[in-house]
Every structure is written in structure tokens, then in C-alpha cells.
Amino acid sequence: MRKLLLATAASAMIAAAPGAVADEVKIGILFGFTGPLESITPHMAASAELAMKEISDSGLLLDGATITPIRADSTCVDAAAATAAAERLITSDGVAAIVGADCSGASTAVANNVAVPNGILMMSPSSTSPALSTINDNGYFFRTAPSDARQGAVIADLLMDRGIGTVALTYTNNDYGRGLTEAFTTAFTAAGGSVVISAAHEDGRGDYSAEVGALAAAGAEHLVVFGYVDQGGRGIIQASLDVGAFDSFILADGMFGDSLIEAIGPELDGKVLGTVPGSEAEGADIFAALATAAGVNASSAFTGESYDAAALVALAMQAAGTTDSAAVRDNIMRVANGPGEPIMPGELAKGLQILKDGGEIDYVGATGVQLIEPGEAAGSYRVYEVVDGAFRTIEFR
Amino acid sequence: MENILNALVILANFIIVPGLAYGAQLALGALGVTMIYAVLRFSNFAHGDLMAFGAMLVILTTWAMQGWGVSFGPLPTALLALPFGIIGAIGLVLLSDRMVYRFYREKKSSPVTFVIASVGLMFIYNALTRFFIGTEDIRFEDGERFIIRAAEFRAMTGLAEPLALRTSQVITVVVAVAVVAAVFWFLQKTRTGKAMRAYSDNEDLALLSGIDPKRVVMITWMIAAALATIAGTLYGLDKSFRPFNFFLLLLPIFASAIVGGIGQPFGAIAGGFVVAFSEVSITYAYRRFLSHLLPEEWMPSGLVQLLSTDYKFAVSFVILVLVLLVRPNGIFKGREI
Numbered sequence: 001m002r003k004l005l006l007a008t009a010a011s012a013m014i015a016a017a018p019g020a021v022a023d024e025v026k027i028g029i030l031f032g033f034t035g036p037l038e039s040i041t042p043h044m045a046a047s048a049e050l051a052m053k054e055i056s057d058s059g060l061l062l063d064g065a066t067i068t069p070i071r072a073d074s075t076c077v078d079a080a081a082a083t084a085a086a087e088r089l090i091t092s093d094g095v096a097a098i099v100g101a102d103c104s105g106a107s108t109a110v111a112n113n114v115a116v117p118n119g120i121l122m123m124s125p126s127s128t129s130p131a132l133s134t135i136n137d138n139g140y141f142f143r144t145a146p147s148d149a150r151q152g153a154v155i156a157d158l159l160m161d162r163g164i165g166t167v168a169l170t171y172t173n174n175d176y177g178r179g180l181t182e183a184f185t186t187a188f189t190a191a192g193g194s195v196v197i198s199a200a201h202e203d204g205r206g207d208y209s210a211e212v213g214a215l216a217a218a219g220a221e222h223l224v225v226f227g228y229v230d231q232g233g234r235g236i237i238q239a240s241l242d243v244g245a246f247d248s249f250i251l252a253d254g255m256f257g258d259s260l261i262e263a264i265g266p267e268l269d270g271k272v273l274g275t276v277p278g279s280e281a282e283g284a285d286i287f288a289a290l291a292t293a294a295g296v297n298a299s300s301a302f303t304g305e306s307y308d309a310a311a312l313v314a315l316a317m318q319a320a321g322t323t324d325s326a327a328v329r330d331n332i333m334r335v336a337n338g339p340g341e342p343i344m345p346g347e348l349a350k351g352l353q354i355l356k357d358g359g360e361i362d363y364v365g366a367t368g369v370q371l372i373e374p375g376e377a378a379g380s381y382r383v384y385e386v387v388d389g390a391f392r393t394i395e396f397r
Numbered sequence: 398m399e400n401i402l403n404a405l406v407i408l409a410n411f412i413i414v415p416g417l418a419y420g421a422q423l424a425l426g427a428l429g430v431t432m433i434y435a436v437l438r439f440s441n442f443a444h445g446d447l448m449a450f451g452a453m454l455v456i457l458t459t460w461a462m463q464g465w466g467v468s469f470g471p472l473p474t475a476l477l478a479l480p481f482g483i484i485g486a487i488g489l490v491l492l493s494d495r496m497v498y499r500f501y502r503e504k505k506s507s508p509v510t511f512v513i514a515s516v517g518l519m520f521i522y523n524a525l526t527r528f529f530i531g532t533e534d535i536r537f538e539d540g541e542r543f544i545i546r547a548a549e550f551r552a553m554t555g556l557a558e559p560l561a562l563r564t565s566q567v568i569t570v571v572v573a574v575a576v577v578a579a580v581f582w583f584l585q586k587t588r589t590g591k592a593m594r595a596y597s598d599n600e601d602l603a604l605l606s607g608i609d610p611k612r613v614v615m616i617t618w619m620i621a622a623a624l625a626t627i628a629g630t631l632y633g634l635d636k637s638f639r640p641f642n643f644f645l646l647l648l649p650i651f652a653s654a655i656v657g658g659i660g661q662p663f664g665a666i667a668g669g670f671v672v673a674f675s676e677v678s679i680t681y682a683y684r685r686f687l688s689h690l691l692p693e694e695w696m697p698s699g700l701v702q703l704l705s706t707d708y709k710f711a712v713s714f715v716i717l718v719l720v721l722l723v724r725p726n727g728i729f730k731g732r733e734i
Contacts, residue, residue, distance in 0.1 A: 197682075197700060200707065204534075206636035207419075210680050210706045213411040217682035217700055230534075235637075243410055244547020244559030263536070 023065040025323050027052065027313060028089035030100030030110065032076030037102055043300035044125060045071060048099050050294050051310035051348065058349035060356060061318055069310075074101040079109035086114040096323035097121040097313045099306065104129030104175055111141045121325040121332075123313050125305035128253075128277075130179045133374055139329050144305040144312065144369060146277060146379020148176070151252060152183025154275055154381045154397050155224070156191055159250065162273070164222050165193045167250065168215045170236055171226040173200040180226045180252055196220045203231035208239040216245035224250040229257035234264070241267050253277060261389055268386050277305075278382035279368040279396060287345040287366030304366030305377075311348055312336055315363055318355045336371040338362035399556065404689040406550075406558040416670075416677040418566040418635055421573035424669025425628035426646065427653035428580065428662055429621040434732070435597040435660040436617040437498070439511035444625055445647035446522035449640045450489060451626025452633045453530045455482035456537045463539070471541040472568070475630055482630065486622040493518050494618055502614075519644075526640045535638040538565055558689075565635040576627055577666055580620065584662065589616055597660070645710065649676070652713040656720050658731025667728055676712045679703045 029048055031041040049069045056066040070093050072085040082101055089095045098120060101107040107127040115122045116137050123142045130149040135141065171177035185195050197218035201211050215223060223246040227233025233255050240246040251274030261268060287307060291298035315335040320327035340360030343351040351361045363369055370378040383394045426448060433441040458478035469477050497514050544567055547559035584590040596603040596613045604610060629643060653672045657664025682702035720727060
């Protein structure tokens with residue numbers, strides 16, 4: 001009996017051991033380090049870790065706690081692998097919150113299967129599917145990226161302002177393409193425009209001349225391409241230019257990339273109008289300087305959003321006075337939006353101090369964060385065109 | 398009159414020109430498949446990936462040539478690199494024949510065994526190509542891309558509709574005609590060609606009359622590898638090179654060979670164009686074409702498209718099934734399948 005008691009006491013001590021180190025907060029970083037986004041996720045993770053380091057170095061979080069980032073691989077495309085990785089983060093590593101996942105499909109799977117049932121907060125920097133606005137998340141899922149529903153409306157507005165009322169549309173045959181198409185078509189027809197043909201294209205084919213032929217036959221002069229820059233979207237544009245089917249292209253964020261200009265060349269000049277998430281917030285420049293100093297590539301996609309995601313989680317913990325996700329969840333909107341002292345990248349220590357003293361902050365961050373219900377970025381977009389073989393910003397919307 | 402010209406230009410731009418180029422590529426591929434079937438008596442599933450392997454060698458040689466500053470003027474450098482690709486592909490098939498098919502030939506295995514062995518080789522070729530050049534999309538076309546540009550054509554003729562003619566499309570058709578003519582001349586006029594036809598028609602009688610089977614098999618493989626490399630390179634020049642696409646190409650190629658009558662070289666050519674034009678014309682939307690011909694009030698509201706372009710690959714399937722049901726020997730009375 002005495003032995004049993006001893007053993008129980010010993011195991012209780014071991015079990016209690018992690019709790020004893022109260023000044024360490026673990027936060028999971030769940031991105032697709034392998035898979036279709038593997039080229040941009042290292043920069044995203046480095047940006048999130050930059051914010052975490054800034055918080056840890058300040059020594060102000062929850063009476064001197066430090067943040068330990070723990071990376072896990074969402075693979076982007078394999079929902080089962082993403083779920084297993086999140087499961088491991090929560091049950092074995094004991095993270096207090098997760099920054100991630102990156103792709104919309106992975107985020108949906110992790111939120112539904114792991115994070116929400118376990119009551120762990122998720123903050124995705126890059127999932128843009130409109131479907132994530134309506135998942136049953138008990139308020140545990142947030143994103144610093146805007147929903148594509150917003151981008152669809154922005155593009156529709158943009159076209160109306162330019163007097164473009166009739167378009168042909170082609171989209172990549174997946175959640176991203178379909179979601180964006182639905183959002184755009186709804187907004188565009190509501191504003192009086194008409195989409196004469198809306199056809200999906202498969203990525204990874206060698207030849208898109210048949211698709212372009214069908215799109216051109218509908219009789220519109222402008223082609224909206226919701227695809228990927230290194231995939232079918234580029235093939236569609238190339239084939240359209242080759243056969244002289246379209247001379248004007250309207251693109252979304254998936255088509256924003258230098259490889260488009262490299263592949264197609266000067267023929268593209270003056271024929272492109274597009275949008276990509278971005279803001280003229282001064283935070284972007286401050287973040288770029290911070291990141292460059294730390295050896296992180298700030299111009300890569302979604303780096304600012306990743307920094308903001310990590311910073312928001314930590315600031316909300318400070319506001320809640322605990323790392324418990326249920327309490328943190330209720331404080332995210334409070335620190336993200338006004339009223340309060342605006343907090344720029346690099347000023348996280350100031351934000352922590354204000355919250356510690358019982359004040360209010362309005363986190364602006366690298367991307368001018370403004371969260372709307374149900375916990376996603378309101379979204380500001382950069383409108384671009386191609387001039388002299390380079391992307392040029394026209395305006396922000 | 399101008400309306401009719403505009404309508405014809407649309408047809409030429411979206412159906413005739415792409416259909417001719419695609420048809421020539423399929424015809425060359427189907428010719429290789431059908432020759433293997435005629436002489437060696439099995440369906441070579443590795444043919445698509447043999448095309449990818451040959452085209453890969455051509456691309457690597459092209460890169461090397463570009464590095465040395467060699468160019469072919471307005472024509473793509475890949476045409477100069479073609480012989481090197483063909484030699485490499487011939488080496489690969491002769492090695493496969495020595496190491497795999499010869500074993501089964503000596504055992505007199507059934508055709509199904511050969512087919513399954515060729516599926517295995519397909520995966521090996523497939524992996525080899527990916528190992529050397531990766532899975533990415535590669536464009537290796539250089540020189541002058543267009544013979545007629547869409548905008549130039551509009552300015553030249555004053556028509557509303559554009560017509561574009563790419564260098565690669567013309568090269569494809571010219572090379573295909575030359576290659577097919579050479580193969581037919583070889584089969585009809587040379588001693589070796591006659592020996593191959595004799596072997597194909599009746600193996601036992603051919604052996605009795607002193608034809609060397611080893612030589613016939615070797616030459617068949619060499620021709621098939623050359624045809625595959627040329628077809629693969631032309632397809633890559635015209636569209637783009639991505640290893641997986643050659644695997645997808647296998648279905649239309651087999652459809653072409655079977656439609657024309659498998660084992661019939663002439664049938665393979667005809668089949669290639671039948672399949673290509675069916676694919677292109679069935680998935681094309683004729684609304685704009687009709688808009689030039691019909692008066693306003695007769696215009697249909699839809700796109701006048703028989704099948705969505707998503708079903709492009711289904712067209713080959715349907716043709717294949719129809720031919721097997723209605724005329725199993727194909728147009729030119731090939732062998733029973």
C-alpha cells in the first residue's frame with residue numbers, strides 16, 4: 001500500500017512538472033512546410049516567430065513569461081495529416097494556441113476536428129475561403145487574412161468603376177476558385193454586370209486552347225481569371241494571347257506573381273488589372289524593416305499576416321491575463337480593434353505594458369488589422385496593373 | 398461576304414489549325430503504337446512515357462546547345478537536338494527489350510504478359526524522366542514564335558476575327574508529313590521494310606523464308622522510339638513539356654490507333670486526325686461562329702457547345718467504345734482486338 005502511494009505521488013509530481021514552469025507559453029505554428037505552399041511557409045513561420053521573440057524579449061507577457069514556438073506540418077492538402085499534426089501539438093506538446101493553419105482546407109479540418117473540440121484558439125494568417133466564415137467554431141477560429149467573399153466584391157466594384165459590364169470568367173477547379181467565383185458573380189450581377197460564361201479549368205494541363213475557344217465564343221471582351229500563377233491560370237492567359245481571343249485580363253490574388261510576367265513577357269503590358277491583399281498602412285514598411293533586420297523575407301506572401309497573427313494571440317493573452325483559450329478568445333477583438341492606443345509592428349512591448357496597466361490598445365500591425373465578425377480581417381486590397389514588364393500599384397480598396 | 402470570311406477565320410483559328418497540329422502529334426504517337434502491335438503483337442503502354450523520355454533528352458540537349466550559343470535561326474533549337482534524343486530513346490528501348498521483352502518472347506508468353514510488362518516499364522520510364530528533369534512545366538520553344546500574329550492578321554485583312562499561326566504548329570505538320578512519308582517509303586520499298594511486313598502478316602512463313610526475327614524486332618523498336626521522340630518533342634514544343642501530360646496522352650493515342658485499325662500504319666494516321674478533330678470540334682462553343690452567319694433574331698441564347706471542355710478526355714473514351722462496339726476492326730480493317 002505504501003509503495004502504491006509513493007508511486008502515485010511520484011507520478012503526480014511528474015505530471016505536475018510541466019505546469020511548474022509557469023513562465024513558458026507554447027504556441028503551435030501549423031503551416032504546410034511540405035506541399036504546394038512549401039516555398040512561402042518558411043517565411044511565414046519566421047515572421048510569426050519574429051513576433052513571438054519580440055514578446056518574449058520584452059519580458060512583459062503575463063509577469064515575465066516567454067513564448068516557445070513549436071512548428072508542425074499541415075501539408076496544406078492532406079486534411080488527415082493536418083489533423084494529426086494539430087492533435088500532437090495540443091495533446092502532446094500542450095500548446096496554448098495555434099497560429100495556422102495555412103490553407104483553407106487544412107484550417108477547416110483542424111478547426112472542426114481538433115481545435116474547437118479541445119477548446120484551443122486558432123489564428124490563421126492565410127486561409128481565405130469564404131466557407132470559413134460560417135464554420136461552427138464556437139468563436140475559436142480567427143484569421144488575419146480576409147475572406148475571398150470580400151475580394152469578389154472588391155473586384156466587382158473595381159470593374160463597375162471602370163465601366164466593364166460584361167465579362168467571361170474562368171476559375172481553377174477547387175475551393176479557392178469556386179468560392180471566389182461565387183462571391184464575385186453575386187456581387188457583380190447585383191451591381192448590374194453580367195458574366196456571360198463561367199467555366200472551370202483544371203490545373204496542370206499542357207494545352208488550354210479548347211478552354212480559351214469556349215470562353216471567347218461567349219462574346220465578352222474581358223476575361224476574369226481566378227487561377228494560379230504557376231498553373232492553369234498562366235496557361236489560359238498564354239493561350240488567349242496566342243490566338244488573339246482576349247486583350248484584357250482581370251486577375252485575383254492567386255495570379256499575382258513575377259513568374260507571370262517572366263513567362264509571358266512584354267505582350268502582357270497594359271492588359272492586366274488585378275487585386276491582391278495589401279494595404280498602404282505604414283505598418284507594412286515598419287514590418288519590412290524589422291523583418292529584413294532579422295533576416296526574414298518580408299516581401300513573400302502572407303508574412304505580415306503571420307506576424308500579426310502571432311502578435312494578436314500574445315496581446316489577447318495579456319489582455320485576458322491568462323493563456324486559457326476561452327478567455328483569450330473573448331479578448332481578441334478587444335485588442336485588434338479600437339478604441340485605444342495604436343500599436344505598430346515593433347511596439348509589442350508598449351502594447352503589453354498598456355494592457356498590463358489596464359489600458360486599451362488598437363493593434364494595427366503590419367497589415368492594418370481590422371477584425372470583423374466572425375473573427376476575420378476586413379481586408380484591404382491593392383489594385384495592380386502591368387506596365388513596362390512590372391506590377392504597378394494603382395490604388396488601395 | 399465578310400461575314401462568311403469572319404466565320405471561316407474563327408473555324409480556322411479555333412478548330413482547323415489546333416486540330417491539325419494536335420492530330421499530327423497523335424498520328425505520330427499512334428503510328429509507333431500500331432507498329433509495335435503489328436510486329437511484336439502487344440499494346441505498348443510505355444509508349445506515352447517513352448515520348449516523355451525522348452522529349453526530355455531533346456530538352457536537355459537543347460539547353461546544352463543554347464549554352465554553347467548554337468541556334469537554328471528562327472526555328473526552335475530543339476529540332477537540331479532531335480537526333481540526340483532519338484539515339485537516347487533507341488538506347489533505352491533496346492535495353493528494355495534485351496532485359497525484359499526478350500525473356501518473355503523466348504518463353505512465348507501470351508500478349509497479356511507483354512502488356513503487363515510494358516506497364517511496369519512505363520512506371521520505370523516515368524520515374525526516370527521525373528528523376529532527371531522533375532515534374533514541372535517546361536517551355537523550351539525558342540526562335541520566332543509566330544508566323545502570323547493575331548493582331549497582324551486583323552490589320553492585314555481588315556477582318557474582325559483574328560487568326561494566329563504559330564511556328565510550332567507549322568513545324569509539327571511539316572515534320573509529321575515528312576516522317577510519315579519516310580516510314581511508308583521504308584515499309585513499302587526497302588528490303589527490311591518488306592521483311593517487317595512479312596513478319597507482321599505471318600510469323601512462321603516469314604521465319605521459313607529466312608527473315609531474321611531479331612533484326613526485325615530491333616528495327617521495329619528503333620522506329621517506334623524515333624517516332625515517340627519526335628511526337629513527344631513536337632507536342633512539347635507546341636504546348637508545354639510536363640511528364641504527366643504524356644501519360645494522359647496515352648488514351649487519345651490508343652483511341653487513334655484503334656479507330657484507324659490497329660496494326661495498320663495508314664489507319665493510325667487517319668485515326669489521329671479523327672480523334673483530334675472530334676475532341677476540338679465537340680468541345681468548341683459555336684456561338685461566335687454562328688453570330689457571323691445567322692441574323693440577329695435567330696441567334697441562340699446558349700453557347701452552342703455540345704460538351705463542356707471539362708470532358709475533353711471523355712471524347713477519346715466515347716470514340717473508343719463506339720468503335721469497339723460498331724466496327725471492332727477500325728476504319729482500315731486492322732486486327733481483331
